[in-house]
Amino acid sequence: MKSRRWLAACAGFVFATVGSQPVLAQESGFLLELNNAHDMNGTCRLVFVAMNRTDAILEKTAYEVAVFDDQQKVSQILVLEFGRVPIGKTKVVQFDLANQACSKISRLLVNDIADCVVAGQPSTICLDALKADTRTEIGFGL
Numbered sequence: 080m081k082s083r084r085w086l087a088a089c090a091g092f093v094f095a096t097v098g099s100q101p102v103l104a105q106e107s108g109f110l111l112e113l114n115n116a117h118d119m120n121g122t123c124r125l126v127f128v129a130m131n132r133t134d135a136i137l138e139k140t141a142y143e144v145a146v147f148d149d150q151q152k153v154s155q156i157l158v159l160e161f162g163r164v165p166i167g168k169t170k171v172v173q174f175d176l177a178n179q180a181c182s183k184i185s186r187l188l189v190n191d192i193a194d195c196v197v198a199g200q201p202s203t204i205c206l207d208a209l210k211a212d213t214r215t216e217i218g219f220g221l
Contacts, residue, residue, distance in 0.1 A: 106132060106210060107132045107133070107208075108132055108133060108208040108209065108210045109129070109130070109131055109132070109133055109137065109140075109164075109204070109205060109208045109209050109210070110129070110130040110132055110210050110212070111127060111128075111129050111130075111142075111161075111189075111209060111210070111211050111212075112127065112128045112129075112130075112211070112212045112213065112214060112219075113125060113126075113127055113187065113211075113212070113213040113214065113215050113217060113219040114126045114127060114128045114171075114214050114215075115214070115215060116181045116184070116215045116216075116217050117181060118180055118181050118182075119175070121177070121178060122175040122176055122177050122178070122179060123175070123176045123179045123180060123181040123183075123184060124173055124174070124175050124176075124181075125173065125174045125175075125176065125187075126171065126172075126173045127159070127161070127171070127172050127173070127174070128169060128170070128171055129161050129164055129169070129170045129171075129172060130168075130169045130170075131164040131165060131166055131167065131168050131169075131170075132167070133166065133204060133208050134166065135166065135197045135198075135202070135204055136163075136164075136165050136166055136197065136198075137161075137163065137164040137165075137195065137196070137197060137204070137205060138163055138196040138197060138198075138199070139162065139163065139194045139195065139196040140160070140161040140162065140163070140164055140194065140195055140205050141158055141159065141160040141161060141192065141193040141194035141195070142158070142159050142161075142189050142190075142191070142192060142193055142205070143156060143157075143158055143189075143190045143191045143192070143193045144156070144157055144158070144159050144187050144188065144189055144190060145187070145188040145190050146176070146179075146184055146187055147184070147185045147186045147187070147188065147218075148183055148184065148185060149182070149183050149184070149185050150185075151185055154179075154183075154184075155176075156190065157174075157176075158193040159172075159174055160193075160194070181217070184217050185217065185218060186217060186218030186219065186220075187217060187218070187219045188220065188221070189206075189209065189211060189219075189220065189221050191206065192205045192206045209221065
């Protein structure tokens with residue numbers, strides 16, 4: 080009887096753990112999550128988690144991103160470089176936006192790819208396969 084309860088408890092733990100995994104981690108594509116944003120010495124530090132779930136080694140990956148202020152106006156356009164992201168790799172990258180409070184950013188919009196190289200050639204996979212999500216109060220997407 081004890082072994083059945085133990086098995087039931089283990090099964091419940093497994094189902095709870097699987098169910099709590101981020102949806103993006105289970106999808107295919109190039110998954111980009113705005114994971115954290117916090118103020119640090121007069122800058123807004125943005126922390127991204129990039130997951131290459133494509134079937135291509137992304138030799139260079141960079142995005143042109145529009146930053147919208149708290150009035151929904153574009154305050155700046157910048158290029159965020161994620162560099163090389165091998166197949167199956169999860170990579171954490173952070174960017175500091177100088178003289179910018181995180182509370183003054185309403186959303187980030189991936190406007191275009193700035194650089195995407197696969198097998199030594201320019202590619203559109205970085206945008207075509209992109210899936211964006213956020214764990215912050217700042218909106219993030221295409």
